[in-house]
Amino acid sequence: MSALPQAHEAAAVPPLGSTVRPALIAELARVLPEDCLITDLGRLRAYECDGLMLMREMPLAVALPTTEAQVMAVLRTCHRLGVPVVPRGAGTGLSGGATPHKQGVVLSTARLNRIVSVDRLAQQAVVQPGVRNLAVSEAAAPYGLYYAPDPSSQIACSIGGNVAENSGGVHCLKYGLTVHNVLRVRMVTMAGEVMEIGSAAPDSPGYDLLAVTIGSEGLLGVVTEVTVKLVPKPRVARCVLAAFDDIRRAGQAVADIIAAGIIPAGLEMMDQATAAAVEQFVHAGYPLDAAAILLCESDGTEEEVQDEIARVRVLLDTAGATEIRISSDEAERLRFWAGRKAAFPAAGRISPDYYCMDGTIPRKRLAEMLEAMEVMAKKYGLGLLNVFHAGDGNLHPLILFDSNDPDSVHRAEAFGVEILELSVALGGTITGEHGVGLEKINQMCSQFASDELDMFHRVKAAFDPAGLMNPGKAVPTLHRCAEMGRMHVHHGELPHPELPRF
Amino acid sequence: MTHSLHAVLREQVLEAAAHGRALRPHGSGSKDFLAQSLGGVPLDMRGAQGVIAYEPSELYITAHAGTRLSAIERLLAEHGQMLAFEAPHFGPYATLGGALASGLSGPRRISAGSLRDFVLGVTLMDGQGRVLRFGGQVMKNVAGFDVSRLIAGSFGTLGLVLEVTLKVLPRPQAEQTRVLVLDEAQALTRMREWGAQPLPVSATAWLDGRLAVRLSGAQTALDAAVRNIGGDPLNATEAAALWQSMREQTHGFFAGDTPLWRLSLPPMTPVLPLDGPRLVEWNGMQRWLRSDVDADALRHAVKAVGGYATLFRGGSTVDRALGVFEPLAPEVMAVHRRLKQAFDPSGVFSPGRLYAEL
Numbered sequence: 001m002s003a004l005p006q007a008h009e010a011a012a013v014p015p016l017g018s019t020v021r022p023a024l025i026a027e028l029a030r031v032l033p034e035d036c037l038i039t040d041l042g043r044l045r046a047y048e049c050d051g052l053m054l055m056r057e058m059p060l061a062v063a064l065p066t067t068e069a070q071v072m073a074v075l076r077t078c079h080r081l082g083v084p085v086v087p088r089g090a091g092t093g094l095s096g097g098a099t100p101h102k103q104g105v106v107l108s109t110a111r112l113n114r115i116v117s118v119d120r121l122a123q124q125a126v127v128q129p130g131v132r133n134l135a136v137s138e139a140a141a142p143y144g145l146y147y148a149p150d151p152s153s154q155i156a157c158s159i160g161g162n163v164a165e166n167s168g169g170v171h172c173l174k175y176g177l178t179v180h181n182v183l184r185v186r187m188v189t190m191a192g193e194v195m196e197i198g199s200a201a202p203d204s205p206g207y208d209l210l211a212v213t214i215g216s217e218g219l220l221g222v223v224t225e226v227t228v229k230l231v232p233k234p235r236v237a238r239c240v241l242a243a244f245d246d247i248r249r250a251g252q253a254v255a256d257i258i259a260a261g262i263i264p265a266g267l268e269m270m271d272q273a274t275a276a277a278v279e280q281f282v283h284a285g286y287p288l289d290a291a292a293i294l295l296c297e298s299d300g301t302e303e304e305v306q307d308e309i310a311r312v313r314v315l316l317d318t319a320g321a322t323e324i325r326i327s328s329d330e331a332e333r334l335r336f337w338a339g340r341k342a343a344f345p346a347a348g349r350i351s352p353d354y355y356c357m358d359g360t361i362p363r364k365r366l367a368e369m370l371e372a373m374e375v376m377a378k379k380y381g382l383g384l385l386n387v388f389h390a391g392d393g394n395l396h397p398l399i400l401f402d403s404n405d406p407d408s409v410h411r412a413e414a415f416g417v418e419i420l421e422l423s424v425a426l427g428g429t430i431t432g433e434h435g436v437g438l439e440k441i442n443q444m445c446s447q448f449a450s451d452e453l454d455m456f457h458r459v460k461a462a463f464d465p466a467g468l469m470n471p472g473k474a475v476p477t478l479h480r481c482a483e484m485g486r487m488h489v490h491h492g493e494l495p496h497p498e499l500p501r502f
Numbered sequence: 503m504t505h506s507l508h509a510v511l512r513e514q515v516l517e518a519a520a521h522g523r524a525l526r527p528h529g530s531g532s533k534d535f536l537a538q539s540l541g542g543v544p545l546d547m548r549g550a551q552g553v554i555a556y557e558p559s560e561l562y563i564t565a566h567a568g569t570r571l572s573a574i575e576r577l578l579a580e581h582g583q584m585l586a587f588e589a590p591h592f593g594p595y596a597t598l599g600g601a602l603a604s605g606l607s608g609p610r611r612i613s614a615g616s617l618r619d620f621v622l623g624v625t626l627m628d629g630q631g632r633v634l635r636f637g638g639q640v641m642k643n644v645a646g647f648d649v650s651r652l653i654a655g656s657f658g659t660l661g662l663v664l665e666v667t668l669k670v671l672p673r674p675q676a677e678q679t680r681v682l683v684l685d686e687a688q689a690l691t692r693m694r695e696w697g698a699q700p701l702p703v704s705a706t707a708w709l710d711g712r713l714a715v716r717l718s719g720a721q722t723a724l725d726a727a728v729r730n731i732g733g734d735p736l737n738a739t740e741a742a743a744l745w746q747s748m749r750e751q752t753h754g755f756f757a758g759d760t761p762l763w764r765l766s767l768p769p770m771t772p773v774l775p776l777d778g779p780r781l782v783e784w785n786g787m788q789r790w791l792r793s794d795v796d797a798d799a800l801r802h803a804v805k806a807v808g809g810y811a812t813l814f815r816g817g818s819t820v821d822r823a824l825g826v827f828e829p830l831a832p833e834v835m836a837v838h839r840r841l842k843q844a845f846d847p848s849g850v851f852s853p854g855r856l857y858a859e860l
Contacts, residue, residue: 119769119770120698121694121695121697121698121769121770122694122768122769122770123697123698123769124769143698144698144699145698165644166644166648168642172642173641176615176619177642179619179648179651180615180619189833193833194833195831195833195834195837196831196834197834199766199768199808199810200768200769200808201766201767201768201787201808201809201810202611202616202766202784202787202788203605203607203616203655203766203810204766204810205810205812205827205828205829205830206827206830206834206835206838206856206857207652207655207656207660207838207841208605208618208651208652208654208655208656209652209834209837211618211648211651211652211654212647212648212649212651212652214648215644215647215648216647232697232698232699232700232701233700234700235700255559256559258559258560258561259558259559261582261583261672261673261675262672263671263672300700300719300720300723301700301722301723301726301727303720303722303723303725303726304702304719304720304722304723306722307720307722307723308720360640360641360642360643361640362557362560362639362640363559363560364557364559364560389642392640392641392642393640393641393642394641394642427638427639427640428638428640428643429638429640429642429643429644429645430645431643431644431645432640432642432643432644433642433644434644435644436644436645436646440645444645444646447645447646448635448645448646449634449635451632451633451634452634452635452636452646453646455628455634455649455844455845456646456647456649458844458845459647459649459652459841459844460647461840461844462837462840462841462843462844463837463840465840474646475646475647
């Protein structure tokens with residue numbers, strides 16, 4: 001069996017009769033303007049995958065509603081006909097959350113792209129889901145405010161997608177994830193009903209439905225409006241670049257900084273291979289002889305930043321940094337970050353394809369994890385670049401492979417699975433910010449016991465009793481886990497700890 | 503010990519479910535006043551106490567739900583850390599489980615976030631007696647629905663909370679409180695202006711023409727902020743006592759038997775024309791009102807500005823049939839009922855505590 005699940009396995013819905021597609025298209029055409037419905041094969045092709053290009057599937061149709069009323073009409077139509085719906089934002093997701101269902105409709109929120117309001121004194125903005133992440137910060141910039149979560153894909157990814165995935169980014173160590181920065185959503189359920197979840201006021205009454213909605217990977221409903229929190233732009237930001245000749249020492253430096261009571265605005269690490277790959281791409285001036293490079297950003301008032309950088313510097317020195325640079329101006333700070341932000345395109349330059357993983361582990365297990373991955377890279381005969389959000393233990397190993405070579409694809413997938421399962425075994429999780437989607441659905445059987453998976457299904461059913469909203473994603477069926485024969489790794493205790501695993 | 507305790511609890515849950523009885527999990531009872539009704543046979547959750555794991559450099563603490571909040575805060579303080587949401591205790595023996603179940607946050611919420619923002623993981627026994635673990639100990643985790651945060655503020659209606667993992671944060675290097683003489687409208691304007699700037703404001707409280715503002719952070723940043731904010735300093739002892747009295751509602755404002763309403767409001771809400779003494783916190787987003795005002799009229803007025811009203815302390819004369827918590831929209835209540843059914847199919851846990859329908 002291939003390590004990655006096949007997209008068509010997601011079909012938890014009985015096959016549709018051959019007459020349903022024409023009927024569906026006719027009904028959708030009644031509720032959508034002509035240019036908001038795609039049914040021809042050529043144009044459907046653009047929607048056959050999201051950022052996880054290893055998985056492709058053709059949908060029956062793509063709906064591109066421009067109003068909430070159209071969203072409701074599409075959902076009611078599909079609900080009545082028993083047709084699955086796959087919500088899609090900008091299609092930049094990395095876990096296959098928006099991979100089409102072959103008997104379903106893709107509902108794209110791309111055309112719900114209006115910034116409704118930006119209020120400086122309220123420190124809030126109301127936006128439609130298709131608005132790009134960066135566009136929110138750009139709209140807030142004239143007021144000295146910004147939207148804190150900043151996933152690497154922020155120039156392209158949309159707020160609706162961020163809500164679905166609970167996206168993070170470099171700044172989330174200090175400023176939180178999407179769940180900490182979204183105050184309210186309007187959501188249309190599969191039955192076509194509108195719900196207000198959360199509020200512009202703090203602590204909405206009743207259960208915290210907003211918390212389950214954020215990160216729900218499009219399984220509960222389609223978001224049509226989002227209220228986000230805006231935070232004041234710090235007056236100053238400065239970045240420290242530290243080189244280490246041993247990745248363990250760099251890991252220790254990270255723990256030391258946090259233990260000293262400092263929560264930097266960003267704390268990122270990259271290994272030597274990554275530094276080399278990005279250097280020829282962006283010329284950031286990274287020290288190429290270093291085993292690991294740490295980037296630590298301080299922001300705040302001039303006084304705060306000076307104070308924090310002085311403390312960080314002492315800690316890095318003590319941890320054994322071989323070189324420490326402090327950005328002297330904004331241009332240099334951006335240059336320090338340019339390499340980190342270019343890690344993905346740089347991987348694309350040195351390898352035909354790369355596969356980005358997303359496990360989170362306790363920070364103290366960092367060195368252990370890195371060493372194990374080095375062994376795995378040799379075992380699978382594939383290149384590996386390591387860039388990660390070191391401050392919160394969120395790893396993004398980039399596995400280098402060649403999609404034209406089926407054996408290389410298979411090895412890359414198996415490599416990825418082994419990384420995820422080790423993340424769970426070390427007390428972490430299979431996904432820190434990219435979501436489970438289709439990609440990691442089998443590993444959910446390792447992270448959770450069947451009772452917990454059962455509860456996830458019950459939670460989904462509370463919002464979507466018909467089970468038509470993005471079916472087959474994020475939560476595996478118990479049957480699937482049984483078939484996979486996966487062992488549930490309970491709180492880092494492997495069932496047979498005496499057996500060598502890697 | 504944990505396993506045998508779980509077995510005992512499981513037996514009680516299954517027996518209650520089989521006989522159509524209800525249980526009311528509780529800690530010290532410090533928040534019993536905040537309830538639509540207190541149905542069910544009391545089930546003391548303090549059988550398991552103590553910290554299970556605490557690693558300062560990993561920024562988390564895991565403890566049994568029955569652990570005293572004060573013990574956790576003392577341990578964190580020894581390591582220069584804190585629960586940044588400043589959970590109200592409302593009594594000397596308040597437990598971690600009770601704090602999670604009530605979901606309440608204190609003065610620092612405006613800068614640090616609310617209790618639910620700090621929840622990383624929860625171990626729960628559901629209505630079928632199953633022990634379920636959601637979330638974990640790492641900061642970033644998006645595997646599965648975020649059930650841990652759903653449990654925060656659910657008042658014991660979804661299950662028995664057994665263990666809780668919270669994110670912890672370093673204590674600020676320095677704090678200082680300033681007091682300005684302003685009327686309510688002026689105070690609201692000033693707080694909003696500060697909020698929109700990068701200033702280290704960590705708490706605000708306005709009462710009787712005086713606005714107190716707490717600054718937290720590096721000393722140098724506080725010095726710079728004081729130049730911007732002005733006002734007169736409170737000495738450290740007075741300041742600590744003031745914020746403690748806000749958090750724990752021991753301030754004179756909260757004394758007496760007149761009903762205490764909590765108004766949760768959007769940030770730009772102006773001064774509301776309501777009768778009775780009021781206290782403004784969280785930059786105007788949380789306002790307390792002492793008043794015998796008609797509940798429906800108050801809810802109507804508050805709803806009109808996009809907020810919610812909770813009858814926080816009812817006094818002895820108030821009819822709880824009016825509803826302690828803000829009523830939910832029908833489609834939202836429908837999801838609540840299905841969630842309750844999902845976690846607690848036999849309706850064992852704290853029925854009616856939050857809403858009569860749950």
